[in-house]
Amino acid sequence: MNPVLPAAAAILALAAPVPAPPSNAAGTAATARPTITVPSGPVAVGQRVTVTLRGWPAGPAHLTVCGNDARRGALDCANEHATTVQVAAGTAVAPIVLDAPPVACPCVLRAGQLTGVAQVTAALPLSGVTAAPAPAPATAPRLHLDELGVAGRSPLRTWFGLPETLTVRVALRNAGPADVVEPPFTLLFGRPGRAQTIVAAPPLGTIGAGQTRTYEIPVPVDVAVLGKHELHGRVDVPEQPVAFVVETSRHPWGLLGAAAVLVAAPLVLRPSPSRRRGRHRTAAGTG
Structure with a gap:
């Protein structure tokens, strides 16, 4: 992730x-x-x-x-x-x-x-369908995304590409007159246009009429994730699914900086060669 x-x-x-x-x-x-x-x-x-x-x-x-x-x-x-x-x-x-x-x-x-x-x-x-007809239509539930945020990001781990776990905070508000019970919730992660990796999504339980519930979702981040990626979320309620996309990026510039320091340090710290003193002879004149 x-x-x-x-x-x-x-x-x-x-x-x-x-x-x-x-x-x-x-x-x-x-x-x-x-x-x-x-x-x-x-x-x-x-x-x-x-x-x-x-x-x-x-x-x-x-x-x-x-x-x-x-x-x-x-x-x-x-x-x-x-x-x-x-x-x-x-x-x-x-x-x-x-x-x-x-x-x-x-x-x-x-x-x-x-x-x-x-x-x-x-x-x-x-x-060949033997299921019973759907029940009489009722008022469709209406969910709204009230909050979407991220906590727990470590600049040090991000800069050096270390594994970490983020917390994605999602708040859903039920603006309808009826409870929303266990709506399907899916999360996918991947590069833009290719989000296919499934992220474990928590059960949403029951969101009562007029109620707002907040969910904190742990998102593991491994060392293989580099560059731009997207996290796609979708809550499937009848007629009006709630979907969101979070654009993400991971560039471990710290590793490049550390490599540059390791390469440059021996050149900077290498002592300068001492100059060899020449020996001079003075020829004595003859009378």
Whole structure:
């Protein structure tokens, strides 16, 4: 893991599933809106199919099978069987196994980035789902990120690239009328656009209506982490996931300085060679 700068930028993204836009063959991967394509025709639970993602930002995309048209977000999806696809240059093709969602159809395949930048669904005519229909809709919970900070950073360890443990402080406020119970919380770490290393995220428990809870998350930092990295966090609540990104950097300049001192010290401290005194003879004149 990587030390997180105190002045790190936090991005709060509130995203809800949106219908998959029509594909744009003339657009490029960099400018096209994200799309997901599933096989046409009926499919069944347990079947392996190939899906195609186009126009996506580079990085991991998570694919899940959802019932209830994913109206409640992660609550309607088979999250424990999600498939992670690494998207490069805006396009990815991946085989996935269609798992049964926790609620009845209509079913969709949901694709999204951890940060919530892209969130797309595609209709999935899935048979073999035996789960009960989703309960009647209630007021969607609303979580807000009130605080994001870092404590415990040691300048000495950072400058010399030593392992350390930081504490990431996250405060979540429930602005809705209903309790939020055990929302899924994920943390990923890696280089910009390639955050794939899972960081142990604590259980969030129950955040009561109107309550603010603060969590302190230990983040181990090892000696292999150098340069710019990002810590991605996401709390999956129905309809409005809360996501944040913390930009990080680690440059052990102290090691370079110490190496320079070790190289220069022998040159500076080397004694100057003493000058050899010449011997002079005086020739005596003859009379």
